[in-house]
Amino acid sequence: MFSRHTARAFGLALTVFFLSSGLTALSVKAQPEKKDEKKDEKKDDKKAKSKLKILVPQDDAELLIEGKATKPTGPTREFETPELVVGKLYEYTFSATWRPNNYTVLTRVKSVEFKGGEDVVADLTKADPKAADKAVIRWVPTPDDIVDEMLKLGSVKKGDVVYEPGPGDGRMLIAAVKKGAAKGVGIELDPKKAEEAKENVKKAKYEKEITIIEGDALKDRDYSEATVVLLYMGNEFNNLLRPILEKQLKPGTRIVSHRFVIGDWAPDKTIKVTGADGDEYTLHLWTVKEKEKKK
Template sequence: MFTPRTARAFGLAFAVFFTSASLATLSVGAQPEKKDAAQKVKSKIKITLPREDAELKIEDKLMKVTGVTREFETPDLEAGKLYEYTFTTTWAPNNYTILTRTKSIEFKAGDDVVADLTKADPKVPDAAKIRWVPTPDDIVDEMMKLGKIGKDDVVYEPGPGDGRMLIAAVKKGAKKGVGIELDPKKAEEARENIKKAGLEKQITIIEGDALKDRDYSEATVVLLYMGNEFNDLLRPILDKQLKAGSRIVSHRFVIGDWKPDTTKTITGADGDEYLIHLWTVKEKKK
């Protein structure tokens, strides 16, 4: 039977293996040696990442190595004990999305460690940060029409940016709007615009992560312009929380393999073409 897991990893020091180079040591705070130390062993670590240029941290220490597969060796560990390392990778699948994935692995000192970060862990969902890009006002208006915004609607929007879609929804008759904005500066900008529109009582901006510990069950309409990757992460939340009859309206981006009920191509006032999608939540099968 293993002894109780030690507190994290005694700090970190890794010997980094290169394919065609001699062994190099990357020191980030190894545990000082003790005269009466128990038998020491090392573990080899093999990590697979989503992309060659993905950033990798181990126990919050940045590893300055590139490649899809990266190999390391732990500092001396106490034989027979359990350890836990947390691996965090960050990458940009496109120029407006940054994804962060975290995986913790418990292992016995001396055993090899294999960490596959190419696939998301449903128990530890990815975090997503999206660069805000405004939807033109005429396209916002078309989204309101497609979603059939009315007086009984409560409209939620993750990543509302300057608040323009929520303001438009309430002006179309929605009784309430809620935005969840990660960027403090954008949250403040949205509040200022809402104040100018005289809609402080109808629209609330929450500063925080729209994917973590959020309750969308009140929403009858969800407005989106966040990217396919973000929508994929949001999908299980909406699937679990939204009531039948609720609508989801998205500018451009889809939601995994959910087939939209309606997709419209709009020629904007600027002459460009825009796609908008509508989904209506169905009754769940018993």
Template sequence: MRALCVGLVAVALIGSACGQDKKAATITIKAPERGHKDTIVKVDGVEVKESEGTWTFTTPALEAGKEYTFKVEALIEPNNYTKITRPREVTVKAGDAVKLDLTTEDKKLDKIVVRWVPTPDDIVDEMAKLAKIGKDDVIFDPGCGDAVMLIRPVKKLGAKKGIGIDIDPQMVKKAQDKAKTEGVSEKVVIKEGDILNEKDMAICAEASVVLIYIGDDLGARMAPVLQKLLKPGTRVVSHRFRLGDWKPEKTLTVRGADGDDYVLHYWVVKEKDKK
């Protein structure tokens, strides 16, 4: 009986020691300051509470000596029409205290979705005026929505052709139907495509004018593709948003029919550097 008791005590002590080897780890996450109040951070699908611009996740007790990988995802909304999903993975061991910086963009991992918001007709006309659209121009609109930026210049100014792509198949159908209703379907081509996919964007090569209304985040990602694919002399006009570090040649403010002010940016594609 005494030997059995000693054995039970030994097992209990070993179990206690093993239990002491298990420790939690902490992951402190930093997300973009811009709009951080609207940012949601999840670890392995579980939402983490935010405190003063950081999110701290405490893992379950982890076994010593082993590595554990956690999937972290930040859902960022810098404005009411842009949603950025930023996924990362972090590996920790028992007792670790690690920091994860989600303020840096990763073009391969980050996913950006922009909700369609229409540009008023009179502002589209102002954009066309700034671009000096004429009868020989081919217009391209990446993320074209209902294709108003293509239909109006073709119909009102007699532009030669309009080309648009949109990632939403339902919006593509809507734009195609609208072009047909407006009587310009033979001159306005709308295709499903991703503005961050260079192959989809290759359709812009024949454009002489680009009209854009898209968020800063997507615009910054798209700018190098435009500069690469567009021919020299192509005019680019953006409603409100800039295109990353591509400096516009002109920025002006116009007054809309609704009484609001609208900012327009203007670029001209330069000759490619010869290497």
């Protein structure tokens, strides 16, 4: 059995610099090792460097290796580790952050185990089912009259429980409760927006009906009580949310999205409405069916 060492546990501080060959090296500055970490290593252990090839989703993606920023750009990044004990297992964690559009920032993390001296390929172009991508969406308000159209499309009525990832200032949830919804829940990643939404809920005197949660709408969230889900979050976010909704939502639950679809999950209805501002808006409706609910 090989013992596994992460770059951190191995006592390495990673710094990135460029070599004339074009390959980027990960240089190390030795740090004092704990006695128990030093036991397995012998002075005559054979050591070698490993070459790392990292594939990233976008040419200008920001790449971190073991939490350290790197400078190269392009779809493929190449690096070289410090000398490692040949045959021992190591683990490096890679993180890529990129912007597929001007309102979405995605971060993907992948940890790769490898033996010292072996070349490594880390493919960050594909999502890792064991480590879900993180999405940060720039909030853009939906006009009040279009919010009303979304609520009509979703048939929001008395007794409904309405969930909204990324509620921003809370306007959709407030409008839903005004329409008769018994409960509204918003999950907001931005602390400032979460506070703004709470203040607006307080001003509307709906503190008993509406709860604003500060946190990640994609992480450890339970949407199972929702009868309506309102979305204006972007295609990428919707794709990440889809498996959660398919697994948790009850048949009959309505999902209404302003503009963006949910991957290849075809909406049951799509309408176009002209707003008070003269612009045209596209709204989509899905109704969860038994066959779409994954066990």
